[in-house]
Amino acid sequence: MSKKFAEYQKFNLSDINKQVCQDWENGNLFKKSIDTREGYPSFIFYEGPPSANGMPGIHHVMARTIKDTFCRFKTMQGFQVKRKAGWDTHGLPVELGVEKKLGITKEDIGKKISVDQYNAECRSEVMKYTREWTLLTKKMGYWVDLDNPYITYDNKYIESLWWLLKELYNKGLLYKGYTIQPYSPAAGTGLSTHELNQPGCYRDVKDTTVTAQFKIKGDKFGDNAYFLAWTTTPWTLPSNTALCVGPKIDYVVIKSANPYTGAEATYIMAKALVSNYFGPKKAEPFEIVGECKGTDLVGIEYEQLIPWVNPGEGAFRVIPGDYVTTEDGTGIVHIAPTFGADDAFVAKKAGVPGLSFPTKKGELRPMVDMTGKFFLLSDIDDEFVKNNINTELYKEFEGRFVKNAYDPNLTDKDETLDISICMMLKQQGKAFKIEKHVHNYPHCWRTDKPVLYYPLDSWFIKTTACRDRMIELNKTINWKPESTGTGRFGKWLENLQDWNLSRSRYWGTPLPIWRTDDGSEEICIGSMEELMAEIEKSVAAGVMSENPYKHFKVGDFSKENYAPENIDLHRPYIDSIILVSKDGKPMKRETDLIDVWFDSGSMPYAQLHYPFENKELIDTRSYYPADFISEGVDQTRGWFFTLHAIATMVFDSVAFKNVISNGLVLDKNGNKMSKRLGNAVDPFGAIEKYGSDPLRWYMMTNSAPWDNLKFDEEGVEEISRKFFGTLYNTYSFFALYANVDGFTYAEPDVPTEERQEIDRWILSLLNTLTREVQDALESYEPTRAGRAIQDFVTENLSNWYVRLNRKRFWAGKMDKDKLSAYQTLYTCLETVSLLMAPIAPFYADRIFRDLNAATGRHNVESVHLATFPKYNEAMVNKRLEEQMELAQKLTSLTLALRKKADIKVRQPLSHVMIPTTVQNIKENLESVADLIKAEVNVKEIKTVEGSDGILVKRIKPDFKKLGPKCGKAMKSVAATLQALPQEEIRKFEENGVYTLCIDGNNIEVSTADVEIFSEDIPGWLVANDGNLTIALDITVTEELRQEGLARELVNRIQNMRKQSGLNITDKINITVCADAEYCRAIEAFAEYIKQQVLGLSITTADTLEGAQEWDVDGKKISVKIEKA
């Protein structure tokens, strides 16, 4: 019994999705796709770890489709592609999720709940949606090893991180620094830039600003001269220690007076901003008396504006800063190094001290304490108060909160510290201008209160030291799109800052650095072995009473040994470990955790527990660096950067060779999706509704991965219908007839040269397609690949090949020609299933399996274990492709003419005329003439030479060729050529050259520089497409009329056959009752009719019982068919 091709009653991609998914599970196919490639070259892919504490969204389908597509493609190309899944488990979102769930705040940790319990909550919270993620992964067909994922909270993972940190430490790239960071006094914690970039954090606020007068020392500008400097944070003025000018900016010296007091004075400010402060509309007259550059001002000293605290040597002078602009303010910037990152930077460079208080606890703080208020004198070191603080002045302000929002007793309506200070300055005649100003200011997303820029201690990685190497290595990375690599990423590297690693939290990788209290000695731990040894030392020295990790066995890499029940490297356990210094002093761990981005950037090594296990995989570069990674473009400075930075600094290598940074998934109106707006698309719903394939296909083909995708469900539906529906129809058509004929591709291939031209044509296109798809995928352009496949299937295979060849499949016996048709169509379907498999893995597998089940041509069970098609150049015939294109164009033109003349395609016509002098077209035409004739139902195609004079010719200049030759005269040349009379054109054609006279210059034009074609044939119905012209003879002769009628009858009989439910192979007898003309037509074409409808006999009768009536062009006919 011969095998059959599966035939389906309905087409539901969602169901197919589920079935194929099940087939994969049953066959353990993902594993097989890796195991069967054992020993083959590797294609190395790294999975960027998502966080499972949020539900997966539709954009994850996008990102993962890209990853999956290339991994499948490379697998099919014969590479072994291991894909280890990963989970990002540390960090703020997790902590916040837990705090929300438990209804606690950060302050409650260690009070209402122990750190221990808190971390346990985090550990479970972080994997909250693992089930959903796993489900989505399977449903969308993302093949990744979920059974052995790397998890960033894993002890082994942390140990690898420690090793990396120690490498950096040993290279001197890890240091502790004191920098200005965003800090939320209300929450009592520093904030990462990531937190500051939460939506809604930056808000417009209205603050009181002041332009203050800083009195210049000495009499260089007279004895009453001031610098004018503007600030939006007047509360920082008591901490002022310098003024900053732009070296290249022009400054002017102005004689005027203080608007509040009227006191005459000399002012210095940027020339470009004078009109903001002085002018005819202002109260005080002014006069510019001098001008200089910023450089000239540098070094000038001034008197302290608010003399509360003595900051020490080197303060109160003008320093240079490149960042100073003349966009607003005065072009002179007030510098409080303790409250601004830029301030601190320029001040440090110029050797200007910041203004700090030593506290009674022995810390060094700015004027503002950690709760956001001016220090109470009682909290400051007594000695310092005595020597450096003017307590008379200061005590009036001590304890004032710098923002009302920080003070539990104040509201927006109360006078702010800013206003108090402004009033004080005004009274003292030091305020030049006080006004409200609206500006954008960051707020803490947890407390909703403004953020303070505040100096904090942090650990940094000195990435700046490796900047050049990073830039160099980046040039070897293939970025898709290129602009992200050179632009966003490249620029980022050029302006690289040191990487602030510290996070003052609980749930994260602890910084493995232990220090003595005085900071004189410290140790960086790089492994468990080291830690255990140090603990033993500490126990021996009596610093610790016992080793809390005593059950851990060094060198035992079993799961049990590293299980959290055995050891836990997280806080608070790790904090209980006190090590001992060489001098016998206790060393405590620096309480910081590290930035979670370090976690993910370390995954190439930590996922392998490098270097403790799998050392050779990295060292021999057999699993490193990645050939390919892909994530959202928002990861450019996130994961992409941390991967690159760690690889450069520790391994002097790139971490990845090819990278796609994909765009966002927006809603169909181009808005960002968000749960709040309710425009987020649920990936599970979408997959259920459409199936994963259309979704994946839509995402890959609608726009390039790196462009944002405007997700529109209608687009997915369109893909379903247009591409998958057409492909399904094509397959169904094939299966239907192949089963009737018992075709199972058992016969040897019909030699190419013995196949019809149209077969060779589609096979030629198929190979061209194969090459294009391969090229596209190899250059990481899935969009181009998908679009090419889609175009081939819908346009060429279905709409042209199948449509034109339908009769070959249903008529006649299985001869060589029919076999050729089957083999050709089979090859196309099979190849398409292979080509599309990386993008649409489900339906591709369905078709492949259905085809292969009947033919057994591949000895693999799934398309994903098969080999990607190879381009066969011998099959490509550009000539044939041109010919067919010509046929398609001519057919379209002819059909358009029929339409214009209102003559149905069923009515045969005698001939079309195609004027052409181009030999090439003539030859091409000959080979496709039969096709065209059949398609447009015309008996004959005639070509006409131009010389007989019936054609009206036209010249079209070839601008590309003539342009460089003619230059400025181009326009006139074109106009002259186009206006050339018929006789001149004829002469031109005869001579091959023609001389034009333009503006007195002779220009010689040859026939190669122009296209000459006929545009019109007087008296004929004519159509043009480019330089192609056809004319249709619309005369319907008696014979043609008869044939037309016969065809109409065939059409009606076929309809009746179908209606009456006859089998397609049943034979019939026909009786017709019609007028005389129709009867003559039937008589004349009786054989034709019988053959078309499988009729044994056809007779005409005067009257007819039980017949069906039809109207053909106004004629009434009755037709009756009976099964023979």
Next chain:
RNA sequence: AGUCCUUUAGCUCAGUUGGUUAGAGCACCACACUGAUAAUGUGGGGGUCGGCAGUUCAAGUCUGCCAAGGACUACCA
């Protein structure tokens, strides 16, 4: 504020090294086809190629400026 991306038909997108009628699909309207039929074909309307300026014989394409939308980074008086 800086960097980058996007802007072509009502919608989604093509548009090669600049070359003269700016394309496709969807949607819409009309017609045809009816042994692939919950398919299919043909025709039609629809465009100041975001705006302005420049380079050029020639600009959707190159340059500059501007605008809108988006992303990232930063936050500065």
